[in-house]
Amino acid sequence: MVNPRIVLPKLLVKLVGRAINDFKMIKKDDKVLLAVSGGKDSLSLFHIFRHFLVSAPIYFEFGVVTIDPKIDGFEPQALEYFFRKFDTPYFFETFSIMKQAEKSMKGNSYCSFCARIKRGLMYQVARREGYNVLALGHHLDDLAESLMMSMCHNGKIQTMKAHYINDAKDLRVIRPLTYVRERQLADFAKITHLPVIKDSCPACYQMPTERMHFKKWLLTEEKRTPNLYKNLLSAMKPMLDETKKG
Numbered sequence: 001m002v003n004p005r006i007v008l009p010k011l012l013v014k015l016v017g018r019a020i021n022d023f024k025m026i027k028k029d030d031k032v033l034l035a036v037s038g039g040k041d042s043l044s045l046f047h048i049f050r051h052f053l054v055s056a057p058i059y060f061e062f063g064v065v066t067i068d069p070k071i072d073g074f075e076p077q078a079l080e081y082f083f084r085k086f087d088t089p090y091f092f093e094t095f096s097i098m099k100q101a102e103k104s105m106k107g108n109s110y111c112s113f114c115a116r117i118k119r120g121l122m123y124q125v126a127r128r129e130g131y132n133v134l135a136l137g138h139h140l141d142d143l144a145e146s147l148m149m150s151m152c153h154n155g156k157i158q159t160m161k162a163h164y165i166n167d168a169k170d171l172r173v174i175r176p177l178t179y180v181r182e183r184q185l186a187d188f189a190k191i192t193h194l195p196v197i198k199d200s201c202p203a204c205y206q207m208p209t210e211r212m213h214f215k216k217w218l219l220t221e222e223k224r225t226p227n228l229y230k231n232l233l234s235a236m237k238p239m240l241d242e243t244k245k246g
Ligand SMILES: Nc1ncnc2c1ncn2[C@@H]1O[C@H](COP(=O)(O)OP(=O)(O)OP(=O)(O)O)[C@@H](O)[C@H]1O
Pocket: 034, 035, 036, 037, 038, 039, 040, 041, 042, 043, 065, 066, 067, 068, 069, 118, 135, 136, 137, 138, 199
């Protein structure tokens, strides 16, 4: 097995460790399935998990899943080759979401349909392979943008959860990058030359204009209020853990 030497920034490790600890994301003997799209965030999280596998005070296992939705402009096949270098179990699932959309998509946007199907496939793989936790690569910028979008468009104070239980109540979903800024991940991906897969799905490019709008808005506001993301995190914190509900 080739074991490429990756040096992780201490702050990155500390922030992920703190989030895992604060939200009790990983428990002893958990089997965590990390969803890796090939973007900088989930690829970075893969390396952070490898670090924790040997340094965490508790024993846990982890594997990786990639969903190939068979969409022009997103070619994740190179990831299969990348993950051969590691001894982490790797699952590559192919499913033509576009074909499924033609058959059964009603009303909603293609992007939300695709996200829902991808999530369903991740749950399926987790169940099939005996994993009890699904880890996603969303970060603090994602959470802050979602909060603003939800408040401004839907009048609801809501965002992505750091830790929750799925509707079927058989899997926990965690977001270990909850305390990490996107720029920290971008820097890490650049310095370590992570093999980031370009996602240029035409549908994705239309829909995130709304997210992009809020991203730019928040980043501009941050120049005036340097603690903006820290403050937003404090505001969001009470609603980030949904494992205790129901
Ligand atoms: N095709 C996919 N296969 C596996 N996991 C995915 C896939 N698409 C999204 N995910 C999971 O959902 C998270 C958020 O997805 P999103 O589309 O917002 O990010 P991304 O642009 O794919 O890349 P990144 O890995 O940088 O977050 C990802 O970090 C990853 O954990």
